[in-house]
Amino acid sequence: MVEGGINPHANKYGVIILSILDQRKLIESIHPFELLSSSTLDDLVKKIDIAYYPKDTLLISKNLLSIAFYIIIKGSVNEIIDDEIHNVYISGDSFDADSLIYSKGDSKFVVDEDLICYEIKKDDFLELMQNKKVQGYFLSDFISRHKHLKEYDAGGDLTPFLISKVSDIFLHSACVVDADKSIYDSLVKQKDLKAKIIIVKDGDNYSVVTDTDLRDKVLLGDININDNIRKVASSGVISIDINDFLFNALLIMTHSEIKRLVVTEDEKIVGVLEQLDLLSYFANHSHLVAVQIDKANSLEDLKNLQNDLRNLIVSLKSKGVKVRYITKLVSALNLKIYKKVFEMCVDESLRDKCALIVMGSEGREEQTTKTDQDNALIIKNGVDTSIFIEPMMKLNKALLEIGFPKCDGDVMVSNEFWRRDVSSFKKLINSWSTSMSEKSVQELSIFLDSKYVAGDELLLKELLQYLRRTFHSRDDILAHIAKAVLNFETPLSLFSGFVLEKEYNNKLDLKKGGIFALVHGVRTLSLQYGVEATNTIERIKELNNLGIIDKNFATELIESFDSLSAIRLGAMLESKDINQSNYINPKSLEKIQRDLLKDSFKIINKFKKFMSFHFHLEMVS
């Protein structure tokens, strides 16, 4: 007999050992351990001990090398860097691979709530790391780990939406003809290729001939079929790369109101993507919703569409579509509704004398379900502003009726404050650049996300140019605006369950806690560097192009933003009341989502530090 007793795992008695199975189950439920083979897992379980550490025990620090890999059964542990809580680990979490692999680290791990945990001894853990999959997980940096988790979250049903590319779908052959070819010869070639359209190549330029062109210009017009094809070509070509996502193709079609896209590979035309094929591929209703909006003749029609829109979001989300695509699509559809309502309420003679704009999340195209209306009307100088009172009241009422909720801050065209002529708006901008009041910063922030909806687009352009000029090199006021990023603490410590906002049943505020800091910070940087995009992700990309933030950080920010938005969208779809939808209870999230959330908050903290440094916020009071 072995000294120290029998090892029951040898299964000497041939009896099923339940307790060991329980442990095994728990370990198996923790990613990435489920990737291990059954026999490796068996070996591992035999090597694991249970340890108990009372509150405040220091587990790992610079001077206290890590001796084991810990998997928490109960209790919580804080990871502290530079006296700040960097992460909180709770039941089901594990730590800390880095300390074991690199034998050093800046982190301190302290027990925050009496800890009962499994311990995998250092040597056993390192042996485990021989497994490529496990190694890949623990050695990967934030971005790939984050993506890894997300894919895992999407589950086995890897959605066609996420991964389908243009190259995955049937493409019609492209009938490309030279501009000098006769219409007759072109048509023969089109017939041979069974193509729906003719693409006309004129030097380096391409244009398209559709059946409509032929009907209007040849059959009904006076152009002879022996004439050059270039004579009937009209529409320009909108193309998409063969490696782009199908979802983007759908977006372009919805945006540009076209029925087909020319597909290119290395900038050469390789085929034509037909809307019909695309739609049947996805079999969802996004385009149908768009068409219905166009066809709507009354408010009642638009109102009836709201359910379709909601179903669309639910179905897209369940298919695993990235939230940034969902929000873009929803924003595009909402803009269509806005336009339609504008046409219903504003007399044709007035339409070119003003510009209707949306601001806030609608302006950023980050709207998911209906958020508060944030809109304004810019009126041409010299036009009597009072003639717009009645149509704007009507517009506001119509939007409310359709289901765009009232804005608590009254940022709506029905409010005189947000319905001014250009000069008056310029005065407002001037006042923002001199006043340090909280109200000014709020108004400015809302306006910075402006997006044109209907009317004369130039009016908004003029104001935005004026705005950028006014704030150019005004680092003092920019720092003052940026300061709001630090207004709310990132709720990392919330995971241990102590600091959740009591009045909201132990839930944390996603918007205040994370999304706001990111959106506002990126917005302020965009103002500073004259970035014109309003969408947060596009702004981040632009800022990266300008060299303000590096590629890696930009990707981290985008991934974090996407994760936070996804979790928020989930909460929104579940809750009835808009005010509740920003609140989530981390304990009700799945483990993986919780990890994504924590990772995201870490990046938000990093971003806050970046902002503090960039704008010298410590010096601004």
Added chain:
Amino acid sequence: MNNPEFEFLFEENQNDEYIVFDTETTGLNPKEDEILSIGAVKIKGNKIITSETFEVFVKNSKEINAKSIEIHGIRECDLKNATNVKEAIEDFLHFIGSKPLIGYYLEFDVAMINKYIKPMLGITLPNEMIEVSEIYFEKEITLIPQGNIDLRFDTILKNYDIPNMGVHNAVNDAIMTAMIYLKLTTK
């Protein structure tokens, strides 16, 4: 003591290890009932050495009572490959050596073991005994001097926020008891 092979039970305990153990039995009367399984884990410092767990299922002379199956979940067919009582007890004694024994209502479990070793070796377990419900009582009574202390296992688990390992079996119960002990004594 009539078997020198087991003199190690009386040796001085050399290291700081403890044994937590639990038995599953056919009933609650040591005189009549029999052991179905024994589960034990070692405690060393603040760790429960689950990598060296002891678990044994014992062959029985009588049929298992249907009521007790509901509690311990051990059916006749689970004991098909079980070991005979003598071998099981001897293995157990080797596992515990002269280490102190920890348990919840340990008296019962020890009485069950003694019932077998008395005729085998002519002794009863000489090891030091540590009763967790007693430590728990003393700790609680200082907090609520005239109080009525609820000593039920599940209550203690709940009060000390010990994870319930789910299935009740000898090893799981021993592990949970070990957690209680660590929580009561480590500070």
